[in-house]
Structure formats: C-alpha cells, structure tokens
Amino acid sequence: MSKKLQVVLSKSVSKLGKDGDMVEVAPGYATNYLIPQGFAKLATPGIIKQVEQRKAKEQQRIIAEREDALARKTALQTVGRFVVRKQVGEGESIFGTVTTQDLADAIKASTGQEVDRRGITIPEIGKTGFYKAQVKIHPEVTAEVEIQVAPL
Known part of the structure; x- marks a missing residue:
C-alpha cells in the first residue's frame, strides 16, 4: 500500500x-x-x-466584520423606529404594500447605512400602524427594528 x-x-x-x-x-x-x-x-x-x-x-x-455588524445593529436599534409613508384609502388601509425596498430606503434616509433589501423580513402590512421587522446585517447578526407606516 x-x-x-x-x-x-x-x-x-x-x-x-x-x-x-x-x-x-x-x-x-x-x-x-x-x-x-x-x-x-x-x-x-x-x-x-x-x-x-x-x-x-x-x-x-x-x-x-462581525464586530462591524454588531456596531451597525446597535446604530439601527438606537434609531429605533423608521417611518414609511404610503398612500392611504378608507379605514387606514394602504394602497399596495410595504416592501423590503421601502424599508431599506427609510433606513438609508435615517442612518445613511446601506442595507441589503434581501436580508429584510417584514410582516404582511395592510394598514397604517406600527410593525416589527428583522434586518439581517451579517450571517450571525440580526437587528429588530420598528416600522411606522404613515399616510403621505
């Protein structure tokens, strides 16, 4: 052998x-x-x-890279709430839906951080109000943020 x-x-x-x-x-x-x-x-x-x-x-x-992601998570959670404005109809129902791109744009406007929209998980949103979303910053780091859906 x-x-x-x-x-x-x-x-x-x-x-x-x-x-x-x-x-x-x-x-x-x-x-x-x-x-x-x-x-x-x-x-x-x-x-x-x-x-x-x-x-x-x-x-x-x-x-x-992981430490940087943890710092970004802290920054996102410090801001806390991101406002997404949508056109509203009867009974506080919104036209269309809140997309991951809408949240990514709101995060970019508030904090200046680029967030990949594919790493964002949002619930089904049909009315104005407050909702929780998950933002995956790194494979090991996920931040939970609050979305406020408000009328235009």
Whole structure:
C-alpha cells in the first residue's frame, strides 16, 4: 500500500476541498493530476506556514466584520423606529404594500447605512400602524427594528 501525500489546494476541487485546504491524497492523483493542472502544491514547511498565516488573517477579517455588524445593529436599534409613508384609502388601509425596498430606503434616509433589501423580513402590512421587522446585517447578526407606516 502506498503512502499518501499532503498537498495544499490552490483552487477548489469538488469532493476534495476548497482553496487553501491541506488534504492527503494518493501519490498518483497528486503527481499526475492535481499538481500538473495547477490545483495543488506539494505541502512543504514554507507553504504550510503561508497557509496558516492566510487562515489567521482570514479569521481576523471575519472577527472584524462581525464586530462591524454588531456596531451597525446597535446604530439601527438606537434609531429605533423608521417611518414609511404610503398612500392611504378608507379605514387606514394602504394602497399596495410595504416592501423590503421601502424599508431599506427609510433606513438609508435615517442612518445613511446601506442595507441589503434581501436580508429584510417584514410582516404582511395592510394598514397604517406600527410593525416589527428583522434586518439581517451579517450571517450571525440580526437587528429588530420598528416600522411606522404613515399616510403621505
């Protein structure tokens, strides 16, 4: 039985790993396919050190991104209530509906923060009043904001 070789992937390979992963593969697979095609490099001490440094930098970037998202969440919750104005008919019913884009525009106008409308979850709104909405700022950070639907 032949010994396995350690290689560091330079591109993502399905069912094997993603860029920067260190994997053990059969010697023939490494020397005949992965290395010649540019998918991997033989794991030397220098390359292993580079991979560890890259992973440490990536981890720091992820932590900084999460802290930034927490700060944005605090800013959104400090403002508290965002006003969305809609045309109103009989019985305080609104024409149309309040969309995620309406809320994203209200947040941009109030705080100056860009919020992706696809990360906003709002309830079904048919009348004027106060409603709660979820704004996903980061995969781990979600802010709850209040929407006031008011007549034009």
